[in-house]
Amino acid sequence: AQSVAQPEDQVNVAEGNPLTVKCTYSVSGNPYLFWYVQYPNRGLQFLLKYITGDNLVKGSYGFEAEFNKSQTSFHLKKPSALVSDSALYFCAVSDYSGGYQKVTFGIGTKLQVIP
Amino acid sequence: GAGVSQTPSNKVTEKGKYVELRCDPISGHTALYWYRQSLGQGPEFLIYFQGTGAADDSGLPNDRFFAVRPEGSVSTLKIQRTERGDSAVYLCASSATGTMNTEAFFGQGTRLTVV
Numbered sequence: 104a105q106s107v108a109q110p111e112d113q114v115n116v117a118e119g120n121p122l123t124v125k126c127t128y129s130v131s132g133n134p135y136l137f138w139y140v141q142y143p144n145r146g147l148q149f150l151l152k153y154i155t156g157d158n159l160v161k162g163s164y165g166f167e168a169e170f171n172k173s174q175t176s177f178h179l180k181k182p183s184a185l186v187s188d189s190a191l192y193f194c195a196v197s198d199y200s201g202g203y204q205k206v207t208f209g210i211g212t213k214l215q216v217i218p
Numbered sequence: 219g220a221g222v223s224q225t226p227s228n229k230v231t232e233k234g235k236y237v238e239l240r241c242d243p244i245s246g247h248t249a250l251y252w253y254r255q256s257l258g259q260g261p262e263f264l265i266y267f268q269g270t271g272a273a274d275d276s277g278l279p280n281d282r283f284f285a286v287r288p289e290g291s292v293s294t295l296k297i298q299r300t301e302r303g304d305s306a307v308y309l310c311a312s313s314a315t316g317t318m319n320t321e322a323f324f325g326q327g328t329r330l331t332v333v
Contacts, residue, residue: 107260135318146222147261147309147324154318193260203249203316205274208260 105130107196107209115215116184124179124212126194136177137195137206138168147193153177164188184216220244222325224310230331231300239295239328243312250293251322252285253309261309267293268316300332 106129116122128134138150151162158170168179177194191213195206223242231237243250248269253261263277270290278284282300287293297304307327314320 139324144326146326147311149321149323152318152321195260197318199318203266203268203273204251204313204318204320204322205263205266206322207263208253210258210260 105134105196105198105207107194107207109192109194109209109212111212113213113215115217117217118186119183122181122184122188122214122216124192124194124214126177126179126209127175128177128194128196129175130196130198132198134175134177135197135199135204135206136168136170137197138162138166138177138179139193139195139208141191141193141211143190150179150192184214186216186218189214189216222310222312222323224308224325224328226328227326228329228331230333233300233302233332235300237297237300237330239297239308239330241293241295241310241312241325243291243293243310244323245291247312247314247323248290249313249316249320249322250287251311251313252293252295253311255307255309255327257306264295264308266316273316297330300330302332305330305332 136153139147153170194209197206250267252264255261266274267287282298285295309327311322311324313322
């Protein structure tokens with residue numbers, strides 16, 4: 104079985120400050136990790152993914168995430184937060200055992216960027 | 219269209235009624251996924267289609283739920299004898315293939331309310 108934990112229901116950060124949204128995972132086999140963002144009344148949007156290779160993954164809108172195998176973590180980061188980054192962020196994992204993208208999502212973390 | 223389209227955007231139905239939710243994937247995408255997102259939760263996998271066939275329906279909660287994709291494009295999620303617990307946002311996603319190298323694009327979802 105695969106699972107994702109997002110330990111923070113909400114993260115508040117001042118505009119211009121760095122932000123981190125935490126994610127830890129559990130999966131048998133090699134993990135495939137994703138971050139999605141959900142704006143109000145809009146669908147999930149893909150931000151970035153880790154499949155293999157460099158542990159630091161760069162994605163859309165200046166976001167990046169670091170894969171840490173020993174800590175089973177995949178925290179989302181951005182050097183300088185924007186008010187427009189305020190949204191709901193979901194971490195997701197797949198073990199790809201079936202050969203396709205069957206992902207398990209976390210419950211989401213609400214990011215609030217304060218002007 | 220340019221993205222994944224889901225109709226209707228909102229559906230209110232009475233307990234015990236039958237509903238159909240439609241998903242128009244991105245043209246040419248062979249992989250199609252249905253997820254269900256309950257209030258305050260992350261999306262939960264329901265079913266995966268590769269072409270016309272349901273390759274994995276392990277997430278369907280019971281036999282009241284059924285999905286089809288007869289021509290390998292549009293998919294319909296069907297729910298019989300709806301219950302109040304079925305109230306959720308139903309999300310559809312498609313990708314060019316089912317592999318990890320292709321991005322999954324989500325629709326805006328259908329918000330189903332069973333009263």
